[in-house]
Amino acid sequence: xxxxxxxxxxxxxxxxxxxxxxxxxxxxxxxxxxxxxxxxxxxxxxxxxxxxxxxxxxxxxxxxxxxxxxxxxxxxxxxxxxxxxxxxxxxxxxxxxxxxxxxxxxxxxxxxxxxxxxxxxxxxxxxxxxxxxxxxxxxxxxxxxxxxxxxxxxxxxxxxxxxxxxxxxxxxxxxxxxxxxxxxxxxxxxxxxxxxxxxxxxxxxxxxxxxxxxxxxxxxxxxxxxxxxxxxxxxxxxxxxx
Numbered sequence: 001x002x003x004x005x006x007x008x009x010x011x012x013x014x015x016x017x018x019x020x021x022x023x024x025x026x027x028x029x030x031x032x033x034x035x036x037x038x039x040x041x042x043x044x045x046x047x048x049x050x051x052x053x054x055x056x057x058x059x060x061x062x063x064x065x066x067x068x069x070x071x072x073x074x075x076x077x078x079x080x081x082x083x084x085x086x087x088x089x090x091x092x093x094x095x096x097x098x099x100x101x102x103x104x105x106x107x108x109x110x111x112x113x114x115x116x117x118x119x120x121x122x123x124x125x126x127x128x129x130x131x132x133x134x135x136x137x138x139x140x141x142x143x144x145x146x147x148x149x150x151x152x153x154x155x156x157x158x159x160x161x162x163x164x165x166x167x168x169x170x171x172x173x174x175x176x177x178x179x180x181x182x183x184x185x186x187x188x189x190x191x192x193x194x195x196x197x198x199x200x201x202x203x204x205x206x207x208x209x210x211x212x213x214x215x216x217x218x219x220x221x222x223x224x225x226x227x228x229x230x231x232x233x234x235x236x237x238x239x240x241x242x
Contacts, residue, residue: 005083007031008220009075009124011067011117012092014044017134017181017212021089022060024213026052028221030087031059033076037067037092037112067092067116068108075123084127087220090117090156091134098148106148113152118159130220131173133160134212135230137238139177157230164228172227174219179234180206203235 008025012018013034022032032052036045045062052060061076078084094112098105121131135157142150157175164173180197198206215233219226232238 005080006086007033007078007083008087008089009033009035009063009085009120010089010091011035011120012037014041014048016184017178017209018091019048020209020213021091021216022048022052024210024217025087025220026056026059028217031061031078031083033061033063033085035063035065035092037065067112070111072116072119085124086127086129087132088120088124088128089132089134089216089220090160092116093134093153095146095149097145100147102148109148109152110155114155114159117156121163125167125171128167128171131160131163131167131171132216132219133157133175134216135175135177137177137179137232137234141238161228161230168227172223174223174226174228175230176212176215176219177230177232177234177238178207178212179232179237181209181212182206200240201235201237202240205235207233207235
Protein backbone atom coordinates (compact mmCIF):
# COMPACT_ATOMS: atom_id res chain seq x y z
CA UNK A 1 0.00 0.00 0.00
CA UNK A 2 1.29 3.45 -0.88
CA UNK A 3 1.69 6.07 1.83
CA UNK A 4 -1.05 8.15 0.13
CA UNK A 5 -3.55 5.30 0.66
CA UNK A 6 -2.71 5.05 4.37
CA UNK A 7 -4.79 7.06 6.80
CA UNK A 8 -4.38 8.00 10.44
CA UNK A 9 -7.24 8.57 12.85
CA UNK A 10 -6.33 11.06 15.57
CA UNK A 11 -8.82 11.39 18.41
CA UNK A 12 -9.25 14.71 20.18
CA UNK A 13 -7.67 16.35 17.17
CA UNK A 14 -8.84 19.91 16.39
CA UNK A 15 -6.64 21.86 18.81
CA UNK A 16 -3.34 21.92 20.65
CA UNK A 17 -1.50 18.59 20.68
CA UNK A 18 -4.04 16.80 18.52
CA UNK A 19 -3.74 19.45 15.82
CA UNK A 20 0.06 19.19 15.84
CA UNK A 21 -0.12 15.39 15.56
CA UNK A 22 -2.47 15.66 12.58
CA UNK A 23 -0.22 18.15 10.81
CA UNK A 24 2.92 16.05 11.28
CA UNK A 25 1.31 12.79 10.12
CA UNK A 26 -0.14 14.63 7.14
CA UNK A 27 3.24 16.17 6.35
CA UNK A 28 4.63 12.63 6.16
CA UNK A 29 2.08 11.72 3.49
CA UNK A 30 -0.80 10.09 5.37
CA UNK A 31 -4.43 11.03 5.05
CA UNK A 32 -5.86 12.18 8.39
CA UNK A 33 -9.24 11.76 10.04
CA UNK A 34 -9.68 14.66 12.47
CA UNK A 35 -11.90 13.53 15.35
CA UNK A 36 -13.79 15.97 17.53
CA UNK A 37 -16.34 15.32 20.27
CA UNK A 38 -18.35 18.49 20.82
CA UNK A 39 -20.33 20.82 18.58
CA UNK A 40 -18.18 23.67 19.87
CA UNK A 41 -15.06 22.06 18.42
CA UNK A 42 -16.58 21.52 14.96
CA UNK A 43 -15.32 24.87 13.58
CA UNK A 44 -11.76 24.05 14.66
CA UNK A 45 -12.01 20.61 13.07
CA UNK A 46 -13.35 22.11 9.83
CA UNK A 47 -10.55 24.70 9.81
CA UNK A 48 -7.89 22.01 10.22
CA UNK A 49 -9.44 19.77 7.56
CA UNK A 50 -9.59 22.68 5.13
CA UNK A 51 -5.97 23.55 5.84
CA UNK A 52 -4.77 19.99 5.19
CA UNK A 53 -6.89 19.58 2.08
CA UNK A 54 -5.60 22.87 0.70
CA UNK A 55 -2.10 21.40 0.57
CA UNK A 56 -3.21 17.94 -0.64
CA UNK A 57 -6.82 17.64 -1.86
CA UNK A 58 -8.82 14.73 -0.52
CA UNK A 59 -6.38 13.98 2.28
CA UNK A 60 -8.36 14.98 5.38
CA UNK A 61 -11.80 14.27 6.81
CA UNK A 62 -13.61 15.29 10.00
CA UNK A 63 -15.36 12.80 12.27
CA UNK A 64 -17.74 13.91 15.03
CA UNK A 65 -18.15 11.37 17.83
CA UNK A 66 -19.08 11.89 21.47
CA UNK A 67 -16.62 9.76 23.39
CA UNK A 68 -18.67 10.01 26.58
CA UNK A 69 -21.40 7.95 24.86
CA UNK A 70 -21.37 4.17 24.92
CA UNK A 71 -22.04 3.88 21.19
CA UNK A 72 -19.79 5.48 18.58
CA UNK A 73 -21.04 6.46 15.11
CA UNK A 74 -19.67 4.94 11.94
CA UNK A 75 -16.35 6.22 10.68
CA UNK A 76 -16.36 8.34 7.52
CA UNK A 77 -15.79 6.60 4.21
CA UNK A 78 -12.28 7.05 2.85
CA UNK A 79 -12.01 8.62 -0.61
CA UNK A 80 -9.57 6.14 -2.17
CA UNK A 81 -10.90 2.64 -2.98
CA UNK A 82 -7.70 0.97 -1.68
CA UNK A 83 -7.31 3.19 1.41
CA UNK A 84 -7.33 1.97 4.99
CA UNK A 85 -6.70 3.34 8.47
CA UNK A 86 -3.26 2.06 9.41
CA UNK A 87 -2.49 4.41 12.33
CA UNK A 88 -4.62 5.19 15.38
CA UNK A 89 -3.57 7.89 17.84
CA UNK A 90 -5.52 7.76 21.11
CA UNK A 91 -5.31 11.41 22.15
CA UNK A 92 -8.86 12.43 23.18
CA UNK A 93 -8.94 13.46 26.82
CA UNK A 94 -10.82 15.07 29.68
CA UNK A 95 -9.07 16.86 32.53
CA UNK A 96 -11.31 17.70 35.46
CA UNK A 97 -10.88 17.63 39.24
CA UNK A 98 -12.28 14.50 40.89
CA UNK A 99 -12.32 12.36 44.03
CA UNK A 100 -13.60 8.87 44.77
CA UNK A 101 -17.17 10.08 45.26
CA UNK A 102 -17.37 11.83 41.86
CA UNK A 103 -19.13 9.00 40.05
CA UNK A 104 -20.19 11.04 37.02
CA UNK A 105 -16.61 12.16 36.41
CA UNK A 106 -15.42 8.59 36.96
CA UNK A 107 -17.78 7.20 34.36
CA UNK A 108 -17.00 9.92 31.80
CA UNK A 109 -13.23 9.68 32.28
CA UNK A 110 -13.22 5.91 31.92
CA UNK A 111 -15.48 6.11 28.87
CA UNK A 112 -13.40 8.76 27.09
CA UNK A 113 -9.90 7.59 27.95
CA UNK A 114 -10.37 3.82 27.98
CA UNK A 115 -13.63 2.38 26.68
CA UNK A 116 -14.24 4.49 23.57
CA UNK A 117 -10.63 4.01 22.50
CA UNK A 118 -10.96 0.27 23.09
CA UNK A 119 -14.02 0.26 20.84
CA UNK A 120 -12.07 2.02 18.08
CA UNK A 121 -9.14 -0.37 18.37
CA UNK A 122 -11.52 -3.32 18.10
CA UNK A 123 -13.06 -1.82 14.94
CA UNK A 124 -9.73 -1.10 13.29
CA UNK A 125 -7.52 -3.96 14.48
CA UNK A 126 -7.52 -5.79 11.16
CA UNK A 127 -5.75 -2.97 9.33
CA UNK A 128 -3.79 -1.19 12.05
CA UNK A 129 -0.03 -1.10 11.71
CA UNK A 130 0.63 1.32 14.57
CA UNK A 131 -1.26 2.30 17.70
CA UNK A 132 -0.02 5.24 19.78
CA UNK A 133 -1.58 6.40 23.05
CA UNK A 134 -1.04 9.83 24.57
CA UNK A 135 -1.10 9.64 28.36
CA UNK A 136 0.71 11.73 30.99
CA UNK A 137 3.86 11.45 33.10
CA UNK A 138 1.59 11.88 36.15
CA UNK A 139 0.12 8.43 35.49
CA UNK A 140 3.15 7.18 37.41
CA UNK A 141 3.59 10.13 39.78
CA UNK A 142 0.02 11.34 40.37
CA UNK A 143 -0.77 14.67 41.94
CA UNK A 144 -3.75 15.36 44.16
CA UNK A 145 -7.20 16.31 43.00
CA UNK A 146 -7.59 14.53 39.63
CA UNK A 147 -8.10 10.94 40.75
CA UNK A 148 -10.20 9.58 37.88
CA UNK A 149 -8.11 11.34 35.24
CA UNK A 150 -5.01 9.54 36.49
CA UNK A 151 -6.76 6.20 36.93
CA UNK A 152 -8.35 6.25 33.46
CA UNK A 153 -5.19 7.44 31.71
CA UNK A 154 -3.29 4.66 33.48
CA UNK A 155 -5.94 2.22 32.22
CA UNK A 156 -5.40 3.43 28.64
CA UNK A 157 -1.65 2.99 29.03
CA UNK A 158 -2.14 -0.52 30.42
CA UNK A 159 -4.47 -1.41 27.54
CA UNK A 160 -1.98 -0.31 24.90
CA UNK A 161 0.98 -2.03 26.55
CA UNK A 162 -1.04 -5.24 26.84
CA UNK A 163 -2.03 -4.96 23.17
CA UNK A 164 1.64 -4.70 22.25
CA UNK A 165 1.72 -8.42 23.00
CA UNK A 166 -1.80 -9.33 21.87
CA UNK A 167 -1.66 -7.57 18.48
CA UNK A 168 1.98 -8.23 17.58
CA UNK A 169 3.50 -8.63 15.07
CA UNK A 170 0.85 -7.00 12.89
CA UNK A 171 0.48 -3.86 15.04
CA UNK A 172 3.11 -2.00 17.04
CA UNK A 173 1.63 -0.43 20.18
CA UNK A 174 3.36 2.35 22.11
CA UNK A 175 2.63 5.25 24.44
CA UNK A 176 3.84 8.86 24.64
CA UNK A 177 3.68 10.36 28.13
CA UNK A 178 3.95 14.16 27.91
CA UNK A 179 5.11 16.35 30.73
CA UNK A 180 4.76 20.12 30.75
CA UNK A 181 3.45 21.40 27.42
CA UNK A 182 1.96 24.86 26.77
CA UNK A 183 -0.80 25.60 29.26
CA UNK A 184 -4.23 26.52 27.87
CA UNK A 185 -5.20 30.16 27.91
CA UNK A 186 -7.83 29.50 30.61
CA UNK A 187 -5.53 27.58 32.95
CA UNK A 188 -5.85 28.38 36.63
CA UNK A 189 -2.26 27.77 37.69
CA UNK A 190 -0.67 30.75 39.32
CA UNK A 191 2.42 32.18 37.64
CA UNK A 192 4.54 31.13 40.61
CA UNK A 193 3.41 27.51 40.30
CA UNK A 194 4.19 27.53 36.57
CA UNK A 195 7.71 28.77 37.36
CA UNK A 196 8.08 26.01 39.98
CA UNK A 197 7.13 23.38 37.40
CA UNK A 198 9.54 24.77 34.83
CA UNK A 199 12.35 24.70 37.38
CA UNK A 200 11.89 20.91 37.71
CA UNK A 201 12.60 20.30 34.01
CA UNK A 202 16.27 19.41 33.46
CA UNK A 203 16.20 20.74 29.89
CA UNK A 204 15.04 24.05 31.30
CA UNK A 205 11.94 24.65 29.18
CA UNK A 206 8.40 23.58 28.45
CA UNK A 207 7.90 21.20 25.52
CA UNK A 208 5.98 22.13 22.38
CA UNK A 209 3.02 20.56 20.64
CA UNK A 210 5.17 20.26 17.53
CA UNK A 211 7.56 18.04 19.50
CA UNK A 212 4.61 15.91 20.59
CA UNK A 213 3.60 15.51 16.95
CA UNK A 214 7.13 14.51 16.01
CA UNK A 215 7.40 11.82 18.70
CA UNK A 216 3.97 10.37 17.94
CA UNK A 217 4.82 10.27 14.22
CA UNK A 218 8.20 8.67 14.89
CA UNK A 219 6.51 5.89 16.87
CA UNK A 220 3.80 5.46 14.25
CA UNK A 221 5.93 5.47 11.10
CA UNK A 222 9.65 5.14 11.82
CA UNK A 223 10.31 3.16 15.01
CA UNK A 224 10.01 -0.24 13.35
CA UNK A 225 11.48 -2.18 16.29
CA UNK A 226 9.86 -0.21 19.12
CA UNK A 227 6.85 -1.98 20.63
CA UNK A 228 5.36 -1.93 24.11
CA UNK A 229 7.25 1.19 25.17
CA UNK A 230 6.32 4.32 27.09
CA UNK A 231 8.26 7.31 25.80
CA UNK A 232 8.32 10.27 28.21
CA UNK A 233 8.19 13.64 26.46
CA UNK A 234 9.08 15.75 29.46
CA UNK A 235 12.59 17.20 29.15
CA UNK A 236 13.72 14.76 31.86
CA UNK A 237 11.20 15.98 34.43
CA UNK A 238 10.05 12.49 35.41
CA UNK A 239 13.64 11.79 36.50
CA UNK A 240 13.53 14.78 38.85
CA UNK A 241 9.89 15.12 39.81
CA UNK A 242 8.90 17.10 42.84
